[in-house]
Amino acid sequence: MKLEKIVLIVATLTSFFTVFLSSAVMVAVPTLASEFGMSNIIQNWVTMLFFLAVAIFTIPSGQLSGKFGLKKSMIFGSSVYILSSIAAIFSINSEIFLICRLVQGIGVSFLNVASMAMVVSAFSPQERGKAIGINVTGVYLATSTSPVIGGFLNFHFGWRSIFLTSVPFLILILVLLITEIKEEWVTMGDVPIDWKGSIVYSLGILLFIYGFTRLDESTGIILTVIGLIVLGVFVALELREKYPVFDVKFFKNPKFSSANFAALTAYLATFAVTTIVNYHLQYIRGYDSQMAGIILLVAPLIQVIMAPISGRLSDKINPQKLAAIGMFFGAISLAMLSMLNVSTPLWFLIIAMVSHGLGFGIFSSPNTNAIMGSVPQKDTPVASASVATMRVIGQTMSMGMLTLVFAFVMGNVPMIEKYFPLLITSSQITCLICMVLCAASVFASLVGIKSKEMLEFN
Template identity: 25%
Template sequence: MNKNKENIIVASLLIGGILVPLNSTMIAVALSSMASALNESLWMITWVVTIYFIVMAVLQPIAGKLGDLFGYRRLYLSGVVLFIIGSLGSGMSPNLELLIGSRALQAIGGALLTPNSTALLRLTLSEEKLSKTLGLFGLTSGLGAVLGPLVGGALIGIFDWHAIFLINLPLMVLSLVLSIVFIPKVNQEKLDKPLDFLGSILLAISIASLALLSKSESTGSMTGYAVFFAIALLLFFLREKKAKDPIIKLSLFKNSVFTAANLSVAISNFVMYAILLIIPLLMASQFQISETISGLFLSLFSISLSVSSFIGGRIHQRLGARKLVSYSFIGLVVVNMGFSLGIIISSWPLILIFLIIGGIAIGIAMPSMQMAYLSAVDPNMSGSASGIFSTFRYLGGIASSVLITVMSGFQYLFLLFAAVSLFGIVISRLYNRLEVNAMRHE
């Protein structure tokens, strides 16, 4: 494949890579205007955000498995089409019910295209090009999340809240056309096995229960969702052990590199979401800094994360996953200790410095984690592996949200995150290039 065609393929996939996270954060600035326009309470309007989050978390492992079964190109294109339809429906919704339904359809499209775009990159790019491209994807997805509120605010100021959905249409149509024309029908050995519907349902219930647990405000609802989560998760594992072709093949976790990559991203996202959720609260309560200024601080965090992810993709081949992941978690230990020190001496500039360092620490290892889990599985299971990786990424964020709702004391929380990061350093020792290569050639 010539270089120009490779670049067009990457560009077409990058459009989806930036729009999915953009749509998860762009809507934050539109909630109040939506509530006013649709004559709904702000609490009810937040379901437009919650449904997107839950559907993305639930469907990504299933979407990756569907890609293994029916072809990554087909599933990716289906995801783009559904994202377009969901965006159009959201932008033209006259009431909350249709808006939530369209938003769910948009999330289904995002869940389909995310793991299958990674699988397509795995099958169409060289290993050196792949690591650099994953770093570029980290940069664009991070920028998408950062730019979301800024783009959303500008669109609402010029037009109204409908524009934050309708802006997706020309970009996703461009992605669809480029993908149809340039993404080849890759030589993928499709798995001729039925989808594990029961396992999929149990997995969906367990993840949805955990996501709703993080949104609960009363002890009763938290207890109910926790019980649902525990029962569904137990039944899911029992089902996967017996299923002929499970939705998540537990045997994959026998490979220490695959296990390390998934645990690493869960821990990394656990700390990242904790920082994103706690810093605005800390700045307001201890330093009387407004949410607007805190948002600018978090933008610096996200920018440093995005840029370091791009750099991490460039240096992965030279340093390897083991070193980069280890450096990442060492950095996070230092960062969380620095946050605790900033609280003790009441210095917001010190916290800001460590916030930027934290972004660098998290971003630098992200491409290596992605390269590790992809390299540890057969190419024909890239979709399933990508879905599992995305699930662990979401689980880290959900677990962080739950912890913050049940614990108090910023200093103690940061010390806990430092301890969790120490566990990440231990996990990084499981990365082993020889084992990855052996798995690839089995």
């Protein structure tokens, strides 16, 4: 089998299972909250802590992958992911489980960067959009099937069965990496590691995102401001660094910067939707996790269909035009979801989810192609890290925004019927904010259409 096909198979399997555990566990959150006695705020951290870890370690993993090789990074990330998933099965309280989620995020940060960079390195520019589309399909296939599979497993066998089912496939990915892929793809072998930049970035993003989730308190405001200051120091350090962990000069390219901002706002606007709909189905409508998982299938199923189509189209049509069209549909879906209440017909919710799936299915592959195609071949690990970072920061902040709205509207309370009206209000407010963010993503995509294809910096 040709190297390109093997790489695509491994990368797509990796994309599937890095998303599967996150999405499948999300459906099981009410069960986890009941078993471990989590409040409405703490249960959001089951998802948010995972993505916070990914956000913190993605930028450093980009440089490490380029220096030591994409294959080695994939092997390391897979090993960490497997061990932390096994440990999660034996969790006896919420603290241990949340620590396992944190470690899983570290493993996934390496997998996200290395797998995408590996695809870009293995395929020619003429075939890159198609390959990215197939790889992104793995993400959407996991997003579509994981609520159903996760809901079924959780309902019949408990939440631990989700991890037990996933671990054998994660081991298979590790075996394929070791035995079938011989190329290493070392693009920064002589470049020293920018430890100072890595530490400053990680500290800044930690303070900013954690503070963001607590903006209802003075401590949260202080931490957010300090985080932004530290991130500003990071940018200043990287501009002077000969071998920066993340070359911020690439943001001088309007195509690169606009596509990254579009990705950030898109994920910030859309990621919390699954949690909002899941809470609506299980708490407001009273469905079990199995039924909720089946209904949650709608949006990602549309994404699975659209991702490879939009990926192929992005090789022929300006990818940022497609991205703008996608986020327009996303804004429509969020406008509809902002109307959810106890009397909303199920058909209305399904139509909103179809629009959501159509929008993000059109957006993601072209946006990724725009970012990856705007840097020189040698800098693909940096671009891949940027793609992953925008995604996970957006996802983490999206959950942080939902948690913040919960804190303002509901307070730190258990998810019981007494507080369901406040849950509905919180979800409506979040969807309206997300609709505005979708509009910002449309604008950002349109800004980059006439920019240069690539800028190279020495």
